[in-house]
Amino acid sequence: MTEIEDLTLDEAAAELERLAREMAEHDRRYYQDDAPEISDAAYDALRQRNRAIEERFPDLVRPDSPSLKVGTEVSEKFAKITHALPILSLDNAFSDADVEDFAARLRRFLKLGEEAPLAITAEPKIDGLSLSLRYEGGKLVSAATRGDGTTGEDVTRNARTIKDIPGTLKGDAPDVFEVRGEVYMTHADFAAMNERQLAAGKPLFANPRNAAAGSLRQLDSRITKSRPLHFFAYAWGEASVVPGETQTEVVAAIARYGFKVNALMQRFSDVAGLVAHYHAIEEQRSALGYDIDGVVYKVDDLALQKRLGFVSRSPRWAIAHKFAAEQATTVLRDIEIQVGRTGALTPVAKLAPVTVGGVVVSNATLHNADYIKGVGQGGVTLREGRDIRIGDTVIVQRAGDVIPQVVDVLLDKRPADAGPYLFPARCPICDSHAVREDDGVVTRCTGGLICPAQAVERIRHFVSRNAFDIEGLGEKQVEFFFKAEDDALQVRSPADIFTLKERQSRSTLKKLENIDGFGPVSVAKLFAAIEERRTVPLSRFLFALGIRHVGETNAKRFARHYGSLSAFAADAATAVLPVEKKDRGNEAWQAMNDIDGIGGVVAEAVVEFFAEAHNREALAALLDQVTVLDEVAVVDASSPVAGKTVVFTGTLEQMTRDEAKAMAEALGAKVSGSVSKKTDLVVAGPGAGSKLKQATTLGVEVIDEAGWFVRIGRDAAPTQTAAEPPSDQAPGVPAAEADPKDPA
Ligand code: IVH
Numbered sequence: 001m002t003e004i005e006d007l008t009l010d011e012a013a014a015e016l017e018r019l020a021r022e023m024a025e026h027d028r029r030y031y032q033d034d035a036p037e038i039s040d041a042a043y044d045a046l047r048q049r050n051r052a053i054e055e056r057f058p059d060l061v062r063p064d065s066p067s068l069k070v071g072t073e074v075s076e077k078f079a080k081i082t083h084a085l086p087i088l089s090l091d092n093a094f095s096d097a098d099v100e101d102f103a104a105r106l107r108r109f110l111k112l113g114e115e116a117p118l119a120i121t122a123e124p125k126i127d128g129l130s131l132s133l134r135y136e137g138g139k140l141v142s143a144a145t146r147g148d149g150t151t152g153e154d155v156t157r158n159a160r161t162i163k164d165i166p167g168t169l170k171g172d173a174p175d176v177f178e179v180r181g182e183v184y185m186t187h188a189d190f191a192a193m194n195e196r197q198l199a200a201g202k203p204l205f206a207n208p209r210n211a212a213a214g215s216l217r218q219l220d221s222r223i224t225k226s227r228p229l230h231f232f233a234y235a236w237g238e239a240s241v242v243p244g245e246t247q248t249e250v251v252a253a254i255a256r257y258g259f260k261v262n263a264l265m266q267r268f269s270d271v272a273g274l275v276a277h278y279h280a281i282e283e284q285r286s287a288l289g290y291d292i293d294g295v296v297y298k299v300d301d302l303a304l305q306k307r308l309g310f311v312s313r314s315p316r317w318a319i320a321h322k323f324a325a326e327q328a329t330t331v332l333r334d335i336e337i338q339v340g341r342t343g344a345l346t347p348v349a350k351l352a353p354v355t356v357g358g359v360v361v362s363n364a365t366l367h368n369a370d371y372i373k374g375v376g377q378g379g380v381t382l383r384e385g386r387d388i389r390i391g392d393t394v395i396v397q398r399a400g401d402v403i404p405q406v407v408d409v410l411l412d413k414r415p416a417d418a419g420p421y422l423f424p425a426r427c428p429i430c431d432s433h434a435v436r437e438d439d440g441v442v443t444r445c446t447g448g449l450i451c452p453a454q455a456v457e458r459i460r461h462f463v464s465r466n467a468f469d470i471e472g473l474g475e476k477q478v479e480f481f482f483k484a485e486d487d488a489l490q491v492r493s494p495a496d497i498f499t500l501k502e503r504q505s506r507s508t509l510k511k512l513e514n515i516d517g518f519g520p521v522s523v524a525k526l527f528a529a530i531e532e533r534r535t536v537p538l539s540r541f542l543f544a545l546g547i548r549h550v551g552e553t554n555a556k557r558f559a560r561h562y563g564s565l566s567a568f569a570a571d572a573a574t575a576v577l578p579v580e581k582k583d584r585g586n587e588a589w590q591a592m593n594d595i596d597g598i599g600g601v602v603a604e605a606v607v608e609f610f611a612e613a614h615n616r617e618a619l620a621a622l623l624d625q626v627t628v629l630d631e632v633a634v635v636d637a638s639s640p641v642a643g644k645t646v647v648f649t650g651t652l653e654q655m656t657r658d659e660a661k662a663m664a665e666a667l668g669a670k671v672s673g674s675v676s677k678k679t680d681l682v683v684a685g686p687g688a689g690s691k692l693k694q695a696t697t698l699g700v701e702v703i704d705e706a707g708w709f710v711r712i713g714r715d716a717a718p719t720q721t722a723a724e725p726p727s728d729q730a731p732g733v734p735a736a737e738a739d740p741k742d743p744a
Pocket residue numbers: 087088089090123124125126127128129130146182234235296315318320
């Protein structure tokens with residue numbers, strides 16, 4: 001785009017002509033079709049450009065210039081209503097200083113000294129569509145949209161269907177009274193309505209304001225009635241008697257007549273109060289449940305309002321203090337993949353810097369691979385299926401504290417050579433393969449033990465209390481050793497912990513005890529703590545690896561089932577063959593899935609871990625340093641179920657499933673999750689289904705829970721209420737935690 005100073009007269013004329021045409025088209029889409037094509041911010045940018053060109057070339061201002069229009073012409077669909085008093089627009093303030101100027105202007109105009117009192121109200125500027133309601137003899141006679149400010153559309157029938165709009169005014173209302181206010185839709189109603197639209201295969205509304213406008217401007221008022229519209233009253237038009245002497249009093253009267261007025265309206269005596277209220281409202285903005293786009297200030301005293309009057313189409317006695325735009329249009333220069341501390345691959349948009357919500361944004365989240373393709377949660381279509389490509393012109397949103405996100409793409413600006421984005425299949429940090437999880441949309445790096453993005457978190461987990469339990473390696477120390485450049489100090493993988501002392505003894509330069517934060521005593525203690533953990537029970541070892549979904553409970557399940565690390569690793573390595581996930585199902589895979597409490601999601605996480613060569617290397621290096629103790633179950637070989645394969649199914653009432661399993665195993669039984677020819681005994685509680693059926697088909701012995709206690713010669717245990725965590729989730733494992741998605 002040419003800088004305005006560099007435009008020639010001809011170029012300026014041509015551009016003003018183009019802007020008038022383009023903006024008229026956007027106006028039509030916005031006001032008449034209720035289906036805008038560009039963001040408010042993009043529209044504002046066009047308007048600003050138009051105004052700046054006109055300022056430099058005042059002679060070129062066109063009769064159809066967008067700068068001369070208020071609202072839009074009225075649609076042909078509706079009858080017209082000429083407002084008894086025109087509906088005006090509001091001048092804007094964008095900063096606290098603009099508000100100071102506003103107050104100073106008022107005082108100058110009214111010739112008020114600095115000390116003279118001047119009360120001003122402040123209230124939210126509702127982001128809906130304005131509506132003027134005319135009451136005669138207390139009855140609603142007409143309702144008109146704003147239209148071009150002079151003439152609006154007759155939507156009386158539709159307005160009557162809105163619950164917040166009384167058909168008859170309460171109390172002693174003036175004979176003729178016009179109430180003005182805003183029709184809007186709440187966020188919750190908007191979301192629910194779009195879900196219904198989606199289910200019915202109808203187009204979605206872009207935002208609550210468009211949804212409200214589209215709902216009010218229906219030719220069939222039954223449709224309007226079915227839509228959840230609300231109304232806030234904040235002003236009045238023609239009135240046979242004005243019921244009060246101040247803004248505050250009249251709004252209170254309007255509330256008495258039966259209208260909702262905004263509870264956040266307050267009166268202040270100085271600018272500091274106004275501005276403080278503005279910022280307080282701004283803070284609550286996201287929690288209000290409906291959209292607002294600023295705060296409106298109004299001189300409270302109606303006599304002063306009258307003296308102040310109007311400039312062009314705006315009252316001199318009021319101003320709208322706008323919030324910074326929350327959306328902006330910019331170019332997507334690149335997509336970078338960030339790896340979170342739990343290995344989640346998050347695509348981050350690298351943007352041409354743009355101001356959104358008052359700050360310069362150059363990074364924004366793209367959430368995940370599906371989001372880029374135009375697919376949302378549960379497979380729903382996003383952005384009418386528009387995908388996002390590098391080079392695209394995109395709409396960025398930054399609302400409140402929420403991290404900036406790319407919300408849409410302008411297809412007509414797409415470069416001809418922009419191809420669909422290919423989500424990487426490998427981790428950009430460590431080159432391990434990345435897998436898309438079955439249970440979600442997240443693509444995750446499998447190189448847990450070696451991936452630098454995850455290493456600090458993994459090592460912290462590795463040394464934590466229920467894993468290797470190495471004292472003296474807290475968060476600070478792990479960070480320090482991880483970042484250390486010198487080989488004598490570096491700890492980048494679990495094995496490095498156990499070689500640290502060795503490497504230290506060889507180094508003459510980088511002695512740990514000479515480094516700030518360490519001393520001879522703490523170093524000696526640390527090395528002693530490390531040496532103490534060179535032997536570790538299998539269940540702790542498995543938990544320490546930080547395999548996704550393998551928390552303490554599942555680690556114990558694997559340890560009990562396999563007994564040794566080699567048996568576990570052998571099954572995991574075999575189960576992954578053939579490599580294609582969809583083809584899994586060999587004997588090793590089946591055996592893993594048959595472990596009581598272990599399902600496909602957990603088994604998949606295990607085989608993916610062992611499939612990654614980097615992990616096998618890190619594991620081998622670790623096993624050079626530590627000894628893993630086999631899990632030896634204390635079994636009672638003389639029990640009546642010793643050596644038997646038992647399956648528990650249905651609801652157990654006397655014991656939890658894990659208790660039952662531990663009990664059976666202590667009695668020398670093998671517990672399986674599925675019934676086969678090899679099963680000896682099925683213990684079935686209420687609600688047992690397919691496993692019970694299978695047992696009957698195969699002729700396997702079936703007993704109930706009471707029968708189980710008789711069989712093992714014990715009284716039933718007292719009922720336990722402590723529930724086990726669901727097997728797919730391992731509390732306390734960092735790998736099971738949500739990823740912080742902050743790309744900033
Ligand atoms: S007072 C002469 N108060 O903003 C002043 N307007 O940009 C009349 N609006 O047309 C308007 N909330 O649609 C006023 N609390 C509020 C408002 C509000 C939203 C809208 C209204 C108006 C537009 C002006």
